[in-house]
Amino acid sequence: MKFVCSECTEPMKLDKAGGLEEDGTFSVRFACPSCDWGFVMWTNPQETQMVRSLGVKIGGNTVPSAPLETIRTHMHGSTSATTGSGGKCPFSGLMDPQD
Amino acid sequence: MPELKYKDIVGDGGSHVLDQVEAQQDRLSQRLSRVGCILGIMSGKGGVGKSTVTANLARILAIRGKSVGVLDADLNGPSMAKLLGVRGHKPDVSEKGVVPALSKDGIRIMSMDFFLDADEDPLQWQGPTSDQHVWRGLLEANTLRELAADTDWGELDVLLIDLPPGSDRLTMVCDTLKRMDHLIAVGIGSDLSQLIVGKSVTLARRVLEQPLLGIVYNMRHYFDPATKRLMPLFLSEDEAKLHQLTMLADIPFDPRLLSCGDQGRSFPEEYPHSPTSVALNAVADQLLNKLAAKEIS
Ligand SMILES: [Zn+2]
Numbered sequence: 001m002k003f004v005c006s007e008c009t010e011p012m013k014l015d016k017a018g019g020l021e022e023d024g025t026f027s028v029r030f031a032c033p034s035c036d037w038g039f040v041m042w043t044n045p046q047e048t049q050m051v052r053s054l055g056v057k058i059g060g061n062t063v064p065s066a067p068l069e070t071i072r073t074h075m076h077g078s079t080s081a082t083t084g085s086g087g088k089c090p091f092s093g094l095m096d097p098q099d
Numbered sequence: 100m101p102e103l104k105y106k107d108i109v110g111d112g113g114s115h116v117l118d119q120v121e122a123q124q125d126r127l128s129q130r131l132s133r134v135g136c137i138l139g140i141m142s143g144k145g146g147v148g149k150s151t152v153t154a155n156l157a158r159i160l161a162i163r164g165k166s167v168g169v170l171d172a173d174l175n176g177p178s179m180a181k182l183l184g185v186r187g188h189k190p191d192v193s194e195k196g197v198v199p200a201l202s203k204d205g206i207r208i209m210s211m212d213f214f215l216d217a218d219e220d221p222l223q224w225q226g227p228t229s230d231q232h233v234w235r236g237l238l239e240a241n242t243l244r245e246l247a248a249d250t251d252w253g254e255l256d257v258l259l260i261d262l263p264p265g266s267d268r269l270t271m272v273c274d275t276l277k278r279m280d281h282l283i284a285v286g287i288g289s290d291l292s293q294l295i296v297g298k299s300v301t302l303a304r305r306v307l308e309q310p311l312l313g314i315v316y317n318m319r320h321y322f323d324p325a326t327k328r329l330m331p332l333f334l335s336e337d338e339a340k341l342h343q344l345t346m347l348a349d350i351p352f353d354p355r356l357l358s359c360g361d362q363g364r365s366f367p368e369e370y371p372h373s374p375t376s377v378a379l380n381a382v383a384d385q386l387l388n389k390l391a392a393k394e395i396s
Contacts, residue, residue: 001111002110002111004108009103011110011112012112013112013113014113014114045227046227046233046234049227049234050233052226053235053237053238053241054116054120054237055123055241055244056114056116056119056120057114057119058114059113059114060115060119061115061119061122064122065123067192068197068245068246068249070241070242071242074224074225075224075225075242076223076224076225077216077220
C-alpha cells in the first residue's frame with residue numbers, strides 16, 4: 001500500500017508509528033515531505049494481525065529478526081519453549097524494537 | 100487524480116516492506132544452500148501413512164550414511180518428533196541458529212511439536228479470536244519459513260519435508276520454501292486415495308511445475324510376520340498408471356512398523372529384512388540414483 005500527496009504528487013512518508021491499542025487497533029501517521037500535510041491511518045485488529053502475520057515491521061527493521069521470531073512472539077504458550085522474549089502483549093513484534 | 104502509476108511511486112513511505120521480505124528470503128536461501136536435495140513427501144489425503152513413510156525413509160537414508168534432516172511441515176498435526184523418537188526436545192539457540200533435535204540415528208529434526216507444551220495442546224496463535232482464517236494462513240507460512248531458515252541444519256545430503264495433507268497446503272509449502280527439488284506422492288491405491296492424491300499430483304505438475312519422482316504405494320498389502328505371507332489390504336486399480344507416475348515401491352503394512360513408530364524406535368534397523376524395509380530401501384535406492392545421476396551430469 002502506498003500513499004501519495006494529491007497536491008504535490010509526492011509519496012507520503014511514514015512519520016510516526018505508534019498508538020497500538022490493547023484491542024489490536026493500530027495507528028500510523030504519514031506526512032507529505034513537501035507540504036507537510038499529514039493523515040493518520042488506523043487499522044482494525046484483523047488488519048493489524050494481517051501485517052504482523054507477514055513477519056515485517058512497520059517503520060522498517062533496523063535489527064535482524066531473532067530466530068523463530070514469529071513463534072516466540074505470536075504463539076500461545078511459546079515463551080517457555082524458546083529462549084526468546086515473547087511479549088505479553090498479543091500485538092508485540094509489530095514495530096521495530098528500536099522505535 | 101495525478102497521472103502517477105503505482106510503479107512510479109518510489110518506496111513505501113519508510114517501512115521498506117519489500118526489503119524486509121527480501122531479507123527473509125535471503126536468510127532462507129542461504130540456509131538451504133547447504134542442503135543437497137529437498138524432497139517433499141505428499142499425499143493430498145490424510146491417513147495413507149505418509150508420515151510413517153517419511154520417517155522411515157529418513158532412517159534408511161541415515162543408515163546408508165547420508166546426512167539427513169526432516170522438516171515437519173504439518174504445523175497443526177506434527178508427527179515427526181514422535182515417529183523419530185525425539186519428543187520433548189527443547190530447541191536452544193546457538194550462534195548458528197536454532198539447534199534441531201537429533202535422533203539416535205543422527206537425523207536432524209525440526210517440528211512444531213517442540214513448541215507445544217502438552218500433548219493435547221493444539222497450535223494456537225495470539226490475536227483476534229474471530230475470523231482467524233483471514234490471517235492464520237499467512238502466519239503459518241511465515242512460521243514454516245522460520246523453521247526452515249532459522250534451524251541450524253548444517254550440511255545435509257537430503258532434507259525431507261513431511262507435507263501436511265491437502266493440496267492447498269502443497270502450494271503453501273512450495274511457495275514458502277521457494278525450493279522443492281523432488282516430490283514423492285504416497286497413496287494407498289483405494290478409489291478415494293486415487294481421487295484425492297490425483298488432485299495433488301495435478302497441482303504439483305501443472306501449477307507448481309514440480310518434478311515428481313513417483314508414487315509410493317502404502318498398505319496395499321499386509322505382511323503377516325507370523326505366517327510371513329503378504330495379504331491384500333487396499334488392492335485396487337493401478338494408481339501409478341492412472342496418474343502416469345513411476346511406481347517407486349509397494350510398501351506392505353507390517354504391524355511392527357506401527358509399534359516401532361509409536362515408541363520412536365527404528366523399524367528398518369530392527370527388521371532390515373522385512374518386506375516393508377525392503378520396499379522402503381527401494382525408494383531410497385531410486386532417490387539416491389537420481390541424486391547420483393544429477394551429480395554426474
Ligand atoms: Zn504535499
